Every structure is written in structure tokens, then in C-alpha cells.
Amino acid sequence: MTTRFKKNRKKRGHVSAGHGRIGKHRKHPSGRGNAGGMHHHRILFDKYHPGYFGKVGMRYFHKLRNKFYSPIVNIDKIWSLVPQEVKDKATKDNVPLIDVTQFGYFKVLGKGVLPENQPVVVKAKLVSKIAEKKIKEAGGAVILTA
Structure with a gap:
């Protein structure tokens, strides 16, 4: 950026160039970043970030995240997992088997509807x-399945 477009050029000629007369232009008078959240910036933290400080709940030591890993899929999306050629062949007698674990899902939830007059076997x-x-x-x- 050329000098003539810089912000500090705009205020030249005015006594204190936008930095005030009394407090003067100083580096970081109220601290850097989140400094003073418990002290001089308390009002701001309480207003815009309520609950920022403090603890809540119980601690879970050595939590094995894998134990709780259970990606979900709703039944309205199950039919979209099936390839088109399987959908074309599907009838009441020829029921498609949908193994959701092959698509990376563990749990099937009940949101939505399945296509009418088309039974499916779901493996999960x-x-x-x-x-x-x-x-x-x-x-x-x-x-x-296990």
C-alpha cells in the first residue's frame, strides 16, 4: 500500500493525529488478548460470554472416546445409501439388505419415512x-450385529 493511502496520513495536521491528548498513544494499556477477563474486562466477559469462567459437571478420567463413537443415520436417508441397480431390482419378494456399517454408520434412528410398499432388511x-x-x-x- 502506498504511503498516501495509509490511515496515519489522514490525521496529519491535527494536533494529536487521532490518539488523544491526555492518555496518549501507548502500546497495550489494557493487556493483550483475553487479559483481565476476571478483572478490568469483567463486564465485557459477563455480557458477551456468560459462563466463560468456572467449572461445571464431573470429570471423566481416561475417557475412551472410541467407546462412545456411534455415527447415526435416519431411516429417511437409508434408501439413498442403496445403489441404483439394487433399487431397480427391489420388489416385495426381492428385499434389499442394507448394511449401514459398510457406510460408516452404527446407529439407525427413526426420523422420516421409508418408501411405501418396499420392505428392507437393515443391518446395524x-x-x-x-x-x-x-x-x-x-x-x-x-x-x-455386534
Whole structure:
């Protein structure tokens, strides 16, 4: 950027060039970054970031995240996981088997609807009650895997 466009050129000729007369232009008078959140910046932290300080809940030592890893898929999306050629062949007699674990999902939840008059067999590690009910109402079945 050329000198003539710089901000400090604009204020030249005015006594203190936008930095005030009394406090003067100093480097970091109130601290850098989040300094003073518990002290002189308390009002700002309380107003815009309530609950920023302090603890809540219990600690879980040595938590194994993998134990809780359970990606979900809703039944309205299950049918979109099936390849098109399988969809074309699917009938009431030729029911497609959808193994959601192959697509990286562990749990099937019950949001949405399945296509009418087309039963499906769903294979998953976990299935919610509502999802199981909807799959069975459509004439399908649920297979639970380990």
C-alpha cells in the first residue's frame, strides 16, 4: 500500500493525529488478548460470554472416546445409501439388505419415512425403537450385529 493511502496520513495536521491528548498513544494499556477477563474486562466477559469462567459437571478420567463413537443415520436417508441397480431390482419378494456399517454408520434412528410398499432388511449395531417400528411396519426386518 502506498504511503498516501495509509490511515496515519489522514490525521496529519491535527494536533494529536487521532490518539488523544491526555492518555496518549501507548502500546497495550489494557493487556493483550483475553487479559483481565476476571478483572478490568469483567463486564465485557459477563455480557458477551456468560459462563466463560468456572467449572461445571464431573470429570471423566481416561475417557475412551472410541467407546462412545456411534455415527447415526435416519431411516429417511437409508434408501439413498442403496445403489441404483439394487433399487431397480427391489420388489416385495426381492428385499434389499442394507448394511449401514459398510457406510460408516452404527446407529439407525427413526426420523422420516421409508418408501411405501418396499420392505428392507437393515443391518446395524444399534437401532432405536421408533426406527425398528417403522421398518417393521413397512414389512422389513432389523438385524443387530455386534
